[in-house]
Amino acid sequence: MPPSYDFHFFVCQNERPSNHPRGCCLSKGSDKLLNYMKARVKELGIQNIRINKAGCMDQCEKGPAMVTYPEGIWYSPKTSEDVDEIINSHILKKCPPKRLLME
C-alpha cells in the first residue's frame, strides 16, 4: 500500500539562466526555504509529512513556488519567517495563512 502523508509539500528547485524572461525559483532562494522547512519540521518533531524538491511547476513569475497536497494549496513564501508561518498555521493549526497564498 502506498504511503499516505498528512501533508506533502513540493518546493520548486528549478534553475534557469539569469537572463531568462521567466526567471526561476532557485534564484529567489527556494533551496534555502526548502532546507529551512525540512530542518524546522524535524526540529519540531512533526510526523507523517514529506517535503520534496520539485521541478518547474509553471508558476515561475510567482515563485518561489510551493504546493501542498492533498489540499492543493499554493504558496509563495519569500523568507524563513514565511516558512515558519506556513508550519505554524497550515501544518500545526490546520489554518492556511492567507497572506502567503499564491495569487
Ligand code: FES
Ligand atoms: S521555476 Fe519554479 S515554478 Fe517555474
